[in-house]
Amino acid sequence: MPDDKTFEPSAGFKHAYKEDKLLLEAAAYQAGELALRYFNRDPQVWTKKNASPVTEADLAVDAFLKERLLDARPDYGWLSEESEDNPDRLGKQRVFVIDPIDGTHAFIDGGTEWTISLAVVENNRPVAAVLYAPVRGEMYCASRFGGTELNNVPVVCPRLASLEGARVAGPRPAIARGPLARAGVQNAGYIRSLAYRIVMVTTGALDLALARGYSNDWDLAAADLIVEEANGVLRDKKNMVLKYNMPNVHHDCLFASCKALSRLVAPMMPSLQFPQRRQD
Template sequence: MPDADASPATSPAEDLDLIANAAREAGRLAMGYFGHDPRVWNKENNSPVTEADLALDQYLARELRGARPGYGWLSEETTDDKARLTHERLFVVDPIDGTRAFILGEMDWSVSVAVVEGGRPIAAALYVPVQEELYLATAGDGARLNGMAIAVNGRSELSGAHVAGPRALRERTALLEAGINQDDPIRSLALRIALVADGRRDAAIATARSNDWDLAAADLLVQEAGGQLTDLDGRTLRYNRADVRHPALIATSPALREALGTVVRGVLG
């Protein structure tokens, strides 16, 4: 259980300033590798990791943990230390979300950093370096893109909705019959969800087994933009559990959540 006596004194706004600056600088570092044939390895789960992922992970750990030594740490590129479970507040980081896109020289990758407290994100920074787009949010204070307030759009009809999902769902009959427009796949799951927050997509779908680091920052962005990131039954996500994996998910406006959940449940079960 978290140690209540170790509760941080810093505000979510102060944490946001810290992670925003760190995410932006990490993106700058990543651009030094982007398009320059970085070294690539395969991890045990056969997903790729590059020397840039590891360099950003080291930078973010040094900057963030150095500034907040009392916080826990969870990153895709750091061996999971279950000591994080004893911390009320922690950083949840994906140094490069969308590594395959990064390797291929495509634009749809991002740096994702969140602060989680009590199982929910309270500050989020998502930086898209190629497009110089910085998404920020704190709990209860809205979401912004490059300083401008953003909001999910008001579509209430599933037919005609533009939905971002993984390649595995393209051309699935149930989605086509519902009249859903499946836009080009976006490799960064965090960015896929952020595009719902800023209204450029009506909804996003994630198949099962996404992880805390893929989701925490984007979850807060879409929540503060007036949307929801939930499982297919409408349950809110909880972070910093022993198992950091999540089931199939949808991000959308409240008006579309139930209808989309029904369709996606029929596809993913």
């Protein structure tokens, strides 16, 4: 059974979450303008210790967001893919969880699906979130108990109760072999921004999004709230709710879908074949 422990909001929660969402939305738009200055202009690229790429755009956006957001909320903690982790975040009531550019491979290759992912986490769960795809002009926003919007229009995950013909994106082995293949799903291709792949279930562009293990808080926190507030679910392979701002920021294999479809997918997760090589 999923870990659906009741979220315990802080005093004045609704106003605070909405204000944080508005802050994230404004910052994401500015960060997108900054990132676009480097897009399709051969930015400098380095390889990190985990063999993943980082560009000068990632670093510039990270620096901008850190200054912009912490100036506005100096008492919040900070966790970002491109910043050195500070354990002080564990003692903060609220923490910014940021991926300056999610889908760096797509950014380098001139793809359009890369995103800027911003969330505020409280009590180990996201309470405000924005995911912005600048090239596609798509701004997903959510606040806890406030619903999800795409470009200011409310969105709710379409209800789907059958896997036959369901559009699925994620690692190929999990889709092409095993129970999902036998259920007759359609491989919708590989979306190189994990966060974007997840939120696509809110509009019906995808019915099911999958990810191999070792994704991180910054890949997931914003997308998690966006899906949840759109009446969908993001769960790990044990069908558990994800927790953020923990000492270990890594997560297991996971899936996102509408609630009805999740009841079919969750029992399959332990038997799906996820690759060991990082693809997300």
